[in-house]
Amino acid sequence: xxxxxxxxxxxxxxxxxxxxxxxxxxxxxxxxxxxxxxxxxxxxxxxxxxxxxxxxxxxxxxxxxxxxxxxxxxxxxxxxxxxxxxxxxxxxxxxxxxxxxxxxxxxxxxxxxxxxxxxxxxxxxxxxxxxxxxxxxxxxxxxxxxxxxxxxxxxxxxxxxxxxxxxxxxxxxxxxxxxxxxxxxxxxxxxxxxxxxxxxxxxxxxxxxxxxxxxxxxxxxxxxxxxxxxxxxxxxxxxxxxxxxxxxxxxxxxxxxxxxxxxxxxxxxxxxxxxxxxxxxxxxxxxxxxxxxxxxxxxxxxxxxxxxxxxxxxxxxxxxxxxxxxxxxxxxxxxxxxxxxxxxxxxxxxxxxxxxxxxxxxxxxxxxxxxxxxxxxxxxxxxxxxxxxxxxxxxxxxxxxxxxxxxxxxxxxxxxxxxxxxxxxxxxxxxxxxxxxxxxxxxxxxxxxxxxxxxxxxxxxxxxxxxxxxxxxxxxxxxxxxxxxxxxxxxxxxxxx
Amino acid sequence: xxxxxxxxxxxxxxxxxxxxxxxxxxxxxxxxxxxxxxxxxxxxxxxxxxxxxxxxxxxxxxxxxxxxxxxxxxxxxxxxxxxxxxxxxxxxxxxxxxxxxxxxxxxxxxxxxxxxxxxxxxxxxxxxxxxxxxxxxxxxxxxxxxxxxxxxxxxxxxxxxxxxxxxxxxxxxxxxxxxxxxxxxxxxxxxxxxxxxxxxxxxxxxxxxxxxxxxxxxxxxxxxxxxxxxxxxxxxxxxxxxxxxxxxxxxxxxxxxxxxxxxxxxxxxxxxxxxxxxxxxxxxxxxxxxxxxxxxxxxxxxxxxxxxxxxxxxxxxxxxxxxxxxxxxxxxxxxxxxxxxxxxxxxxxxxxxxxxxxxxxxxxxxxxxxxxxxxxxxxxxxxxxxxxxxxxxxxxxxxxxxxxxxxxxxxxxxxxxxxxxxxxxxxxxxxxxxxxxxxxxxxxxxxxxxxxxxxxxxxxxxxxxxxxxxxxxxx
Numbered sequence: 001x002x003x004x005x006x007x008x009x010x011x012x013x014x015x016x017x018x019x020x021x022x023x024x025x026x027x028x029x030x031x032x033x034x035x036x037x038x039x040x041x042x043x044x045x046x047x048x049x050x051x052x053x054x055x056x057x058x059x060x061x062x063x064x065x066x067x068x069x070x071x072x073x074x075x076x077x078x079x080x081x082x083x084x085x086x087x088x089x090x091x092x093x094x095x096x097x098x099x100x101x102x103x104x105x106x107x108x109x110x111x112x113x114x115x116x117x118x119x120x121x122x123x124x125x126x127x128x129x130x131x132x133x134x135x136x137x138x139x140x141x142x143x144x145x146x147x148x149x150x151x152x153x154x155x156x157x158x159x160x161x162x163x164x165x166x167x168x169x170x171x172x173x174x175x176x177x178x179x180x181x182x183x184x185x186x187x188x189x190x191x192x193x194x195x196x197x198x199x200x201x202x203x204x205x206x207x208x209x210x211x212x213x214x215x216x217x218x219x220x221x222x223x224x225x226x227x228x229x230x231x232x233x234x235x236x237x238x239x240x241x242x243x244x245x246x247x248x249x250x251x252x253x254x255x256x257x258x259x260x261x262x263x264x265x266x267x268x269x270x271x272x273x274x275x276x277x278x279x280x281x282x283x284x285x286x287x288x289x290x291x292x293x294x295x296x297x298x299x300x301x302x303x304x305x306x307x308x309x310x311x312x313x314x315x316x317x318x319x320x321x322x323x324x325x326x327x328x329x330x331x332x333x334x335x336x337x338x339x340x341x342x343x344x345x346x347x348x349x350x351x352x353x354x355x356x357x358x359x360x361x362x363x364x365x366x367x368x369x370x371x372x373x374x375x376x377x378x379x380x381x382x383x384x385x386x387x388x389x390x391x392x393x394x395x396x397x398x399x400x401x402x403x404x405x406x407x408x409x410x411x412x413x414x415x416x417x418x419x420x421x422x423x424x425x426x427x428x429x430x431x432x433x434x435x436x437x438x439x440x441x442x443x444x445x446x447x448x449x450x451x452x453x454x455x456x457x458x459x460x461x462x463x464x465x466x467x468x469x470x471x472x473x474x475x476x477x478x479x480x481x482x483x484x485x486x487x488x489x490x491x492x493x494x495x496x497x
Numbered sequence: 498x499x500x501x502x503x504x505x506x507x508x509x510x511x512x513x514x515x516x517x518x519x520x521x522x523x524x525x526x527x528x529x530x531x532x533x534x535x536x537x538x539x540x541x542x543x544x545x546x547x548x549x550x551x552x553x554x555x556x557x558x559x560x561x562x563x564x565x566x567x568x569x570x571x572x573x574x575x576x577x578x579x580x581x582x583x584x585x586x587x588x589x590x591x592x593x594x595x596x597x598x599x600x601x602x603x604x605x606x607x608x609x610x611x612x613x614x615x616x617x618x619x620x621x622x623x624x625x626x627x628x629x630x631x632x633x634x635x636x637x638x639x640x641x642x643x644x645x646x647x648x649x650x651x652x653x654x655x656x657x658x659x660x661x662x663x664x665x666x667x668x669x670x671x672x673x674x675x676x677x678x679x680x681x682x683x684x685x686x687x688x689x690x691x692x693x694x695x696x697x698x699x700x701x702x703x704x705x706x707x708x709x710x711x712x713x714x715x716x717x718x719x720x721x722x723x724x725x726x727x728x729x730x731x732x733x734x735x736x737x738x739x740x741x742x743x744x745x746x747x748x749x750x751x752x753x754x755x756x757x758x759x760x761x762x763x764x765x766x767x768x769x770x771x772x773x774x775x776x777x778x779x780x781x782x783x784x785x786x787x788x789x790x791x792x793x794x795x796x797x798x799x800x801x802x803x804x805x806x807x808x809x810x811x812x813x814x815x816x817x818x819x820x821x822x823x824x825x826x827x828x829x830x831x832x833x834x835x836x837x838x839x840x841x842x843x844x845x846x847x848x849x850x851x852x853x854x855x856x857x858x859x860x861x862x863x864x865x866x867x868x869x870x871x872x873x874x875x876x877x878x879x880x881x882x883x884x885x886x887x888x889x890x891x892x893x894x895x896x897x898x899x900x901x902x903x904x905x906x907x908x909x910x911x912x913x914x915x916x917x918x919x920x921x922x923x924x925x926x927x928x929x930x931x932x933x934x935x936x937x938x939x940x941x942x943x944x945x946x947x948x949x950x951x952x953x954x955x956x957x958x959x960x961x962x963x964x965x966x967x968x969x970x971x972x
Contacts, residue, residue, distance in 0.1 A: 002885055004768045005897050009881045011764075012904040016874040019908060020867055022917040026827050027863035034828020041822075042829040042841040042859075049606070127833065 032120050036113065043118055048072075048081050048101070048194065053115040053138030055096055055107055057088075058374050059146030059178055060493060066092040066145075067099075067108065069138075072194060084108075084192040090185035091154035094216040095145060095372065097321075098188035100199055106216075107141065107372065110320035114139040114376045114385070121384045129379075137379040144176035144374045144387075149466070152492030156485040157183035163481070164473040166217030166351035168370075169489050172359035172458055172467045174389040175368030177319060179489060180352075186213035219323045222348035223471045226478065227267075227286045227418075228439030228454040229343030231357050232328075233295050234283060234407060236306035238400040242297040246280040246403050252290035260335040264292050264342075267440070284410040284417040286438065288342045295341020300331040303340065309395040311356045311367060312349075319352075319370050326353035343439060354456040354469025358436070361408065362464035365401035367392045408435035409461050422483040423457065432496050433461040434487065438478035450474045453481035459490045466493050516577040517569050523581035524565055528558050531588030534837060538596045541838020541860075542605045547595070549618070556622050557588055564629045571636040572950035576883060579949070582876045583942045586927035587625050587935070589869070592837070593849075593856055594621045594930050600843045608843045617849070617930060624932035628939035635943030642892045642948050649705025656698035657741065659691035664748040671749075678922060679749045681933075692754050693924070693937035696761070697944070700902065703762055704895040707769035715770040732778075738762040739782050743790070750796050753909050753921030759783055760905045765898040768884075804919035819846045823855035823914050827866075834862025849930040851922045854911050870911065873926070876942075877904040883949035896948040899941050 026034070035043050055067035065087060072083035084099045086092065097106015104112060113119035117126060117138040129136055149169050157165045160183070169179040190202050206214050215221055237243035243250065252272040255263040265288065266272055272287035282290035295303055307313065307328040317323040326349040331337055339345035352370065360367035368389055375386035396404070411417040412424040418438045421427065428434065436457025453475030458467040468486040475481030532554045539547030561584045568575055595618040601609030614620075639645065645652070663671035663679050671679040681688045707714070742759040745751055763779030790797040799816055807817040807824070822845040830840060842848045842856035849856075858866040880900025887893040906926055913920035924934035 001768050001771065001890065001893055001897070004771045005881060005884050005893070008764060008768060008897060008901055009878070012874075012877050012881065012901060015904055015908040015912075016870060016877075018917060019870055019911050019915070022912070022915050023827070023858065023863060023866050023870070026824060026915050027830060027858060027866070028832050031828045031831040031863075034825050035831065037825060037828075040825045040829065041844045042825060045841055 032118075032123075036118055043116065046116070048083075050117065050136040051082055051138065052084065052099065053117065053140045053379075055115070055141050055143065057092070057095075057145040057147045057150060058142040059144050059149070059176070061146050061148030061151075063142070064088070064147040066143075067096045067188075081194060083194060084188075086188045086192075088150075089187050089189065091151060091181065092145075093185045093188045094182040094218055095143065095150075095180055096188060098191045100191045100203075101194055101196060102199060102203075105214075106321060107143065110318075111141050111373070111376070114141055117379075119384070122378060125378050125380055125382075139379065139384060140377045142374040142377065143372050144171070144178065145180070145372065146178040146493055148495075149179035149489050149493040150181065152489045153179040153181035153485070154183070154185070156488040157181055160472060160475070160481070160485065163475050164211075164217065165471060165475070165485070166219075166221060167468065167470045167485060167489065168218045168350075168352040168355040169466055169468045169493065170355045170359045170368075170370055172362035172464045173368065175359070175370045175392070176374070176389070177370055177372050178466060178493060180216075180218045180372075182215070182217040184211045184213045216321070217471075218351045219319065219321060220350070222324055222326060222350050223452050223454070223473060224441035225326075225343035225347050225349040225354070226439030226441030226452065226454050227288070227291075227343060228349075228354060228357070228437050228456045228478065229341065229347055230283060230286065230291045231361065231404065231408070231437050231456060232307050232310060232312075233291050233298070233303065233341040234279065235310075235361070235396045235400055235404055236298045236303050237279070237294040238403055239306060239396050240298050240302055243279055243294055246283075246407055247278045249276050250279055250282060250290045251275065251293050252277050252282055252287045254289060256289035256292055256338070258292075258335040258338055260333075262335065264289055264338060280407050280410055283407040283437075284414050286418050288344075291341050292338035296334045296338050298337075298341075300333065300337040300340065303337060304328045304330055306396070309367070309393050310360055311353060311392060311395075317370075319372050323352055324350055326350050343441060349454075349471070351469045351471045354454060354471065355467050356469070358408075358456040358458045358469065359464075359467035360395035361401050361404045362435075362458035362467050363401075364398040365394060365396040367395045405435055405461065408437055408457070409433060411436055411438065412457075419455070419457075419479045419483045422479045423455075423487050427484070428487055428491065428496075432459060432491070432494070434459040434490060435461040435464075436483065436486070438483060440476070440478045450476045453478040455479070455482035455486050457483070457486050457490075459494065466490055515573045517565075517573060520568065520577035520580055521565060523578065524561055524584060527581045527585035527588065528554075528561055530585060531557060531592060534589060534592045535595065537837045538592060538599070539838070541836050542596070542599055547599075549595075553591070553595070553618070553622060557591065557625070560622075560626050560629050561588075564632060567633040567636055568946065571633075571640075572946050574953040574955075575946040575950035576879050576953070579876065579879050579942055579946050582872055582879070583927060583939065586869070586872060586876075587628070587939075589857075590853070590928035590930075590935075591618065591621050591625065593853055593928065594618055596838055596860070597842060597849050597856065599838075607841060610843050610849065612847055613849050613930070620932075621930060621935075624935045627932060628935040631936045632939040632943040632946075635940050636947060639944070639947055641951060642895060642944065643889055645701050645895075646705045646708070646891045649702055649709075652698040653702030653706070656695040656702055659695035659698065660741070660745060662691055664744075678751050680751050680754065690924075690931070690933040692751070693933040694940075696754075696758070696902065697899075697937055697940055699758065700761060700765070700895060700898045703765045704891055704898060707765055708891045708894055711769040714766070714775070715772055736782075739786065743786050747790070747794065751922075752790075752797060752800065752919075753913070753923035756783070756787075756909060756921060757902065757906055757923060761898055761902045764901045764905075765894055768894055768897045800919040800921065804916065807916065819852065820914070820916065820920055822846065823848075823852045824916060826855050827858040827915070830859035830862045832863045834858075834860050834865055836860060850924065851910060851920075851929065852914050853925055853928045853930070855914050857928075858915075870907070873903070873907045877901075877907075879949075880945045883945055883952060886952035887948050888952065892948045892951060896945055899945055903938075903941070 052069040056063045069082040072081045097108045099108040115138045153167050165183045254271045255265045273281050312326045315325045329346045369392040371387045373387045378384050412419045423434045439454030441452040453472040455470045458464040470482040470485045472481045598617045599605045600607030681690045742755040745755040766775045803817040807820050837860045840859040845852050884896035910925050912918040926938045
């Protein structure tokens with residue numbers, strides 16, 4: 001029987017070896033991904049027992065802490081529970097999001113691994129902490145956000161008379177997001193309660209609020225672009241060669257009879273330089289019929305291709321939060337193409353996309369990928385991650401970008417320009433030159449309400465440091481409602497005034 | 498050692514040593530590890546020594562000490578490692594149950610485990626005392642395992658009756674809450690799982706029966722594909738064992754125990770006959786039975802689905818919730834674990850029972866879990882060693898079967914909770930909360946130690962005529 005016993009021992013050995021291999025697979029090989037699975041109550045729960053990393057706005061005017069963990073009121077020293085605190089409140093809410101017992105949003109969600117300290121790059125550090133008996137701590141996330149620009153942006157939206165609005169400011173040469181504000185916003189401190197019932201009550205209240213305070217309008221809400229789309233139409237016209245240059249003449253009848261028989265009017269039904277303006281003149285006056293003609297010459301598909309180069313129709317863009325795509329629908333019909341060219345058909349745009357349009361023009365036609373993360377710093381102060389600016393696309397050639405810059409400068413510097421009064425010398429003096437384009441979209445969605453005001457711009461025109469996109473829903477004229485907001489942000493960021 | 502020094506001078510016959518001193522040393526080590534782990538739980542949970550350190554520690558040390566004294570008195574030649582290994586596992590089980598019972602109670606962090614009463618630790622210590630009492634009783638009353646051979650059929654019948662009782666009872670009395678398995682007899686607040694004892698009775702029955710019939714069973718019938726198939730008329734016992742395990746599965750929803758019994762029988766049949774064909778027939782019958790059962794009975798089929806697709810619906814209402822929680826806990830623990838008291842094993846439903854190894858995995862990490870598996874492996878190895886050393890075929894068969902049963906039980910439950918095989922609920926030997934399993938496992942270790950003692954006991958020395966004969970040894 002000993003021979004059989006020997007074989008049976010081998011079977012036992014095999015069973016134990018299988019178990020050992022399997023637990024190695026589960027805990028060593030799969031361990032991190034199991035721990036980080038969404039819905040793993042342990043990882044989630046743990047964040048309130050350890051100090052979560054801070055979020056810091058590290059751009060110009062910073063660093064300013066915009067999210068940090070503090071010991072919760074009433075927690076004892078042996079059993080500390082931490083609670084999140086947002087010193088910036090509603091101004092930074094679209095960026096930070098919030099971290100609650102039932103989930104997180106915004107940066108809190110996107111960089112959960114770093115903030116909670118579960119990222120694999122923090123493993124060695126955590127191990128050292130474990131061995132030295134130090135409490136576990138999350139990594140600090142530094143953002144590109146400029147507190148100066150961000151505060152100015154939120155204050156500008158707040159004092160705008162209660163219109164729903166979103167704004168984004170970018171560094172055109174890197175894509176770094178300098179400001180991102182949304183109105184109406186919410187106070188994330190209300191959602192940090194560790195009391196589940198209380199959280200659900202407040203969360204429901206915010207979710208049911210018709211003003212939708214949780215919606216980040218800067219990246220997750222789209223609006224008709226209106227005339228600000230002429231930046232794309234103009235770029236497409238120059239790039240395709242259908243329009244020779246800014247001084248080329250283009251037909252601008254009032255009204256323009258479209259192929260389908262409908263009539264297209266200029267704003268206020270005014271004639272445009274006698275019906276035969278140069279492109280640059282049509283741009284600064286924002287003549288609809290001139291750009292409708294350019295759009296029809298370029299054609300729907302080509303127009304869409306150039307819009308895509310500026311980042312439109314991209315459903316996968318993340319900053320790291322997912323950005324709602326700005327839409328130029330695929331159309332071939334010339335009449336609809338004409339409407340699209342002036343941003344009045346089914347086009348939809350986010351404030352971020354407006355900023356990206358201006359940033360690409362400002363950066364010699366090169367569109368940089370927008371991003372929020374500057375770097376991640378482990379608790380031992382070592383840098384475990386940072387963003388290298390990357391090119392998202394070459395939207396237009398440097399020559400076309402230069403032509404577009406000239407046209408956008410005229411919008412604010414020519415006394416006839418649509419934004420001369422609100423973003424030109426009368427508003428900002430002669431030392432600062434802002435290049436921009438206004439948009440006033442007829443808002444059929446909002447019914448009887450005022451038009452949506454749009455402004456896309458960059459400054460200083462000679463050496464662009466900041467590009468801004470603003471949309472104010474129901475704000476009225478772009479030049480009146482949106483441009484002043486952009487001006488306030490630019491002035492605060494550049495430190496003029 | 499006393500046995501050697503009592504030999505007359507000059508007759509230096511090297512006797513095998515009892516090695517009780519080694520056992521004592523290893524026991525001191527085991528108790529030390531357990532006390533350290535217990536203190537660790539207190540520090541992990543609320544930063545200070547746990548309140549019951551002295552009481553529980555003393556109680557545990559005394560229980561183990563008595564076991565050691567009993568071994569010295571009644572089985573002085575027994576294997577010196579089995580008792581320390583069993584004590585270490587038992588002690589770590591108590592520590593983990595204390596840790597689980599504390600979560601959410603007495604100001605400690607975590608969610609309270611509602612299925613674990615606040616007296617669970619005290620009860621587990623009490624069960625350990627009863628288990629050690631059963632262990633001592635085995636050593637005291639069974640001086641030779643051979644005597645059990647006389648009760649082969651009595652114990653066989655007893656085993657079957659013990660197995661059948663829960664199936665006869667209304668589910669209010671026999672169902673383990675929250676599992677659907679009808680495996681216990683619950684009266685008042687007290688419950689017994691008779692199958693734990695049935696395992697021992699049936700192992701004895703199998704050994705007695707197979708020793709008597711092994712010559713017949715080894716007879717070759719037809720040869721097929723290079724394997725000697727047994728004669729058709731000898732298939733009876735295998736089919737009966739198979740049938741019983743299937744009945745168990747159908748009427749008590751107890752897949753794990755069913756697999757354990759059948760595996761035990763096939764392994765013992767193989768040891769007795771040395772015929773690979775029996776092994777093959779057994780495995781094929783089992784696979785066939787499991788397949789048919791998975792198609793016929795939804796609770797068996799569900800186990801397969803959960804095993805293959807645990808992540809399909811990662812929510813509390815899904816069937817895989819328990820398995821998923823266990824795996825996430827182990828992942829959360831990673832290589833070094835969170836440390837005792839620092840993890841969150843309370844998320845896993847019934848973690849104190851079938852899933853207790855995942856709690857160890859979470860708090861002691863991969864390293865701790867591997868160490869514990871190795872302790873189980875060592876225990877199995879010592880049991881198989883006793884089987885090899887035993888001279889009596891009955892004892893040999895019984896020891897081999899019991900050791901294999903421990904290995905198979907660990908494989909079924911640990912493999913189940915780590916997603917290696919479909920999950921079937923059986924207890925983890927020595928660790929899971931509950932008295933029946935602890936009692937039966939201690940009795941099992943008692944039997945193994947008795948067999949080992951008999952095997953290692955030196956043959957009686959002939960009385961030597963001093964001066965007349967000299968033992969001459971070369972080298």
